[in-house]
Amino acid sequence: MIRINENYQKLQASYLFADIARRVREFQAQNPGREIIRLGIGDVTRALPPACIAAMHQAVDELASETTFRGYGPEQGYDFLREAIAEHDFRARGAEIAADEVFVSDGAKCDTGNIQEIFAADARVAVPDPVYPVYVDTNVMAGRTGTASDGRYPGLTYLECNAANGYVPRLPDQPVDLIYLCFPNNPTGATASRAQLQAWVDYARAHRALILFDAAYEAFIRDPALPHSIYEIPGAREVAIEFRSYSKTAGFTGVRCAYTVVPKSCLAWDAEGKAVELHALWNRRHTTKFNGVSYPVQRAAAAVYSPAGQIQVRELIDGYLKNAAYIREALGGLGFQCTGGDDSPYIWVNTGRDSWEFFDLLLQRAGVVCTPGAGFGRCGQGHVRISAFNSFDNVRTAMDRISAALK
């Protein structure tokens, strides 16, 4: 008799976005003429950069002719892209990463979800709270937790992010093996300084732990003092895997390209205490269960690094950052404590009341949709996430309406 992976039964149904959709639908039904502005979801809205469009068209034309046709590419990605990544995203910032340490993939969600497969079933896992749910759910599916109670899974270590610590978690007070960090953070928009990341790298080295560093929002960093990659931190090459994505950087949410860096010096241990290179393990996983990213998409990603692409991508992000600054200033002006929005597309608002209550308030009185923080974990309670992914006109109208509603 075929039996299921029972760990799936531990998963708590995620009603967050379904719940939001239902409330918006009901509001719209009761207020048919009212125009709703959506600042909830983390999806981009602007067109792809022209350099990426041109590169995709050219690559599609190559596939139209037998002489330039390409079939299976290397599972790890084409050299033209891996070289560009290593050079522009790392070596240009003083981080020593080689092209063959880069694994091109179709999404940071996939990679942050799949990476746990190469680790022991009884690894002790630390996740931030509030948290991007994929880190948690994929470890639940793999059997690293008990059954949830009160919104938390026994077996996980929750790293609390709150106003007191500026939404950057403190080092754990119990030993952990695998640590998920995300900066600039989703959902809080918080960033980590060099000193803060250095503390995590030092912790990982001292405890033989491993950091899974999600830098999907790296392109939003404008503060020159902030590190863009964990590999800018001395010692990180031995204890950190980094995830990047073109989704927010270049508007690729519907196009699908990302990458993961596994330095060859990054180690884990087997039962006999023998060190094993994680690069070899991830390479085996990647080549066995993945068949590479679409060739036209890899060409589009490589175009991000062209001189024109660099300018266009910066303009794209600058547009969203202009929105973010506007949102943060408007809400700050209303007396709310906010994090993010400077080097992040997300503004995390300390609402001083229940998440859903504040969500309903914005929806009912201002016709603006945000995301209740409680949906991201216990520490998200009392907060909402407002996203800068919209047009500037919509953002300005939304803030005007919120100001009028709350004054």
Add this chain to the structure above:
Amino acid sequence: MIRINENYQKLQASYLFADIARRVREFQAQNPGREIIRLGIGDVTRALPPACIAAMHQAVDELASETTFRGYGPEQGYDFLREAIAEHDFRARGAEIAADEVFVSDGAKCDTGNIQEIFAADARVAVPDPVYPVYVDTNVMAGRTGTASDGRYPGLTYLECNAANGYVPRLPDQPVDLIYLCFPNNPTGATASRAQLQAWVDYARAHRALILFDAAYEAFIRDPALPHSIYEIPGAREVAIEFRSYSKTAGFTGVRCAYTVVPKSCLAWDAEGKAVELHALWNRRHTTKFNGVSYPVQRAAAAVYSPAGQIQVRELIDGYLKNAAYIREALGGLGFQCTGGDDSPYIWVNTGRDSWEFFDLLLQRAGVVCTPGAGFGRCGQGHVRISAFNSFDNVRTAMDRISAALK
């Protein structure tokens, strides 16, 4: 201390294609003027159908404008593609499959590799021998086997495919829970009749087993008596998951699109014996660890079902089938027993001697590269796989050279 998933250490290094590459390299070095014809690898060589090229260009243009831009799509695929699949690939053949039972993905390799995650860790797994290595390796990684000895993993049930059974395996003589079947088969090119598939469906129903049916080469079927989908077999909707791919159908190996069908009536059981819908489990896995296929790629896949696309795809496959028929006839004329090549791009040649010895013979004397069957499992010994993925001119030259070399 972070420890690895030690099941990875059980994996046997796959030297097959690396070994082939080395021998070809050495031969080329010794015979610098000699032109080598590659009939080894299973990758397509012809240009994408014009309908797919046009659809991709149009979709890329949509992403270039803010008014038609698309970000995240549904993880399961766009309705326009799921509807077309359900209608053309299933309902048109009398197989009742609904659009929301179709999960669009970036590859059948990914799906056949990932599907085992939703089943119990102690599921008893049956795989064909010879076998597509992904079925085996992903179960090894998940801990469902012991350490290999003599090329086989304890814990797996090997379904032997040989000349005696026409390379279609018999029902297992010990109970199994999860059964991987692949028709038209890679590597043997064998096809399964309705009666043969009915026997497997009946077995699965009687034993509450589940069939994982890999139909990646379905488009090569020309014999009207052969089923294209396992859902053409009565009773299959309750006991089978089917995998399809555009890789070989429409030349998408470098473009990446595939899909998996999980009927809502397909069940597995939990520890208390309660039935669970696998559709819900796979949906949870798919939405948690995957973020959808590139929008232009989904448009290209949908174009396969347009009237022009259908004609172009048929012509594409007809070209490879012409090669396959030529290969089969030529080798048959030399006295070799062959399977496949009628409704499959692969010809499985019973060489009557060691796989690698025959490989070397073809390389040294004819300058033709094939794939030694021993690389696919113990039952592959004594065979080679010859692929029809090349130009007709190259195929004809290769067969002429082989004839001359072996006569």
